[in-house]
Amino acid sequence: MNTTAIYHRPESEFAYLYEKNQMHIRLRTARQDIRHVQLLCGDPYTLYKEAWYQKRIPMEKILSTDLHDYWQVSVGAEFRRLAYGFSIESFDGLHVFYGDHGVYPFEEQYLEMNNNYFRMPYFQEADRFKVPEWAKETVWYQIFPERFANGDPSNDPEGVLPWGSKNPDRQDFFGGDLQGVIDHLDYLVDLGINGIYFCPIFEAYSNHKYDTIDYLAIDPAFGDNETFKRLVDECHKRGIKVMLDAVFNHMGDTSHQWLDVIKNGQDSPFADWFHINEFPVDYKEGENFEDAYDITYDVFAFTPHMPKLNTENPDVQAYLLNIARYWIEEFDIDAWRLDVANEVSHSFWKKFRQVCDNAKDDFYILGEIWHSSQRWLQGDEFHAVMNYAYTDAIIEFFVKDEISMTKMVSELNNQLMLYREQTNQVQFNILDSHDTPRILTLAQGDKDLMRQVMAFMYLQQGVPCLYYGDEIGLTGDMDPDCRKCMIWEEEKQDRDLLQFTKNLIRLRKENQKVLSEGAMHWNWVSEDDGLIIFERELEAQRMIGIFNTGDEQITLSKPENVLLQQFMQEEEEIIVIDKKGFVIAKADQEDTIEKE
16 A cells, blocks of 8 residues: 555545535545545544444545546535544555544554544535536637727727738737627627637737726727627627636736836835836837846736736735726626736735625636646635646647647546536636637647547536637637637638537537536546547436547447537447547446447
8 A cells, every 4th residue: 555645635625515514525545556445424522422433435436647546425414514534445455544643554543533533623604615606507708809800990099900911910900899799799699608708808008908008998999888888788688798807917018007107216106016126117128029138127927018016015906906896896797817817916816806706796706827726726716717737638639649648638637636526617628719829720720630629628527618710710820820800701711610619519508517517437548549438427417428539440339319429420239430530429327338
């Protein structure tokens, strides 16, 4: 037994309230090292009276990585408090007890010691991680407003280019605006979208608007506050939620606060609003507009036009928290996406969460974090993060061929085990965005591969997000190329890809419950022939995904009810799946898919 690999941490993703009186408890052990794990649990005040350690509850091995196995059980408690430990038996015959003070021989003298047990002192409903139910049911659509549609030429900025006349450079403007979004809301409804994530829409100098000038005003090139109010109302009429992008890590260098710092230096009332290392503020220009060196103040990345805000300054906090509240109360938005969220203090985000919760029930908060994010997902900051770490593993295997199939599965499982179950249900899954190359470009124009990857991602836990234009075959390399103008002429769109996307979104929404909340079982992961079979299971519901990532046809027994497929040939008792093919099916409890 590898006792050094045994791990549990109370009041964390290893032990948390899932529902009001239901606690999830997890244990980590070395991979393929342990035969059985059982939970010993009871009321901490009745151990000696009831000897409840004699009752053992089997734990299920739910997922495995290349290093570890993870076990889980769900338990309640009559008096809403719990003491618990673990009975662990290895394949080599060793039997131990694991509790708050480590590993002991599985002997009664140690089981009777009250302080040897982990504790959930009380099931505090106020501390339970809660997520908006609607978020689990949402399929998001990300819009880069300057490039989606030009609905009002009267507000076009100076020097605007004809729509789609060239691939975008960093300082190009094409005239996209909020009226253009209003004009195409029915297109989004037909697509199946019920949530829009907008890149920044507040007044800013650039086309991307991440260099904010005024957080309380819509950018004039996009419309005005009344236009946005009308947009939100029209979205809500159609059952579409609205998420805005909050850029609170930095602001623009044409904001009146920063201009005052340039003018008055350390005597400016806004000098402490930023992280300034030397006055006067200065920098040397780099290779392009968004690059510099010898910068005398902290910035986002090395962009001199985005000075970093000091969010520990009480005046800055009050300023930003007012903005958070304003757009919720005045315009009824449903969610905030937080740009560069990992570079802002936890203490600020905790205050931000309280403001949003007080302003609107069931408000959704999404952080832009590209790495492991447990610290932000404890229930008092964000509901979810942009799940790049999860979807990167999918892309690295399917598209880039940089990792093996087993490594992809290991990484997906590892990411799931970093967070509570309710967190995984609303994680924001994306294959591309305004910050990455488009998925079709990554796939080198291979739309069959793109469809396979999309289908695989839409079967995962979390909520899918579609980057505007992917559904009609829009391409683009790293930004700014991934921010091309949306193509609206139907004859220039890939209508087959559009129909596939509609079908995939419909499948996701019709089976949302099992895909959001169901367990993940990896039934077949074969490097030899490239076959992946997994299922999502919730109570009596089962969804099966079958993916051929190899080079040869694969013959399998036929599933009960095929919902969506690519490159599948069907015969009486079998199916044959070609390269880049997949099958998504419903199944009953007895149905198994076997390789012929």
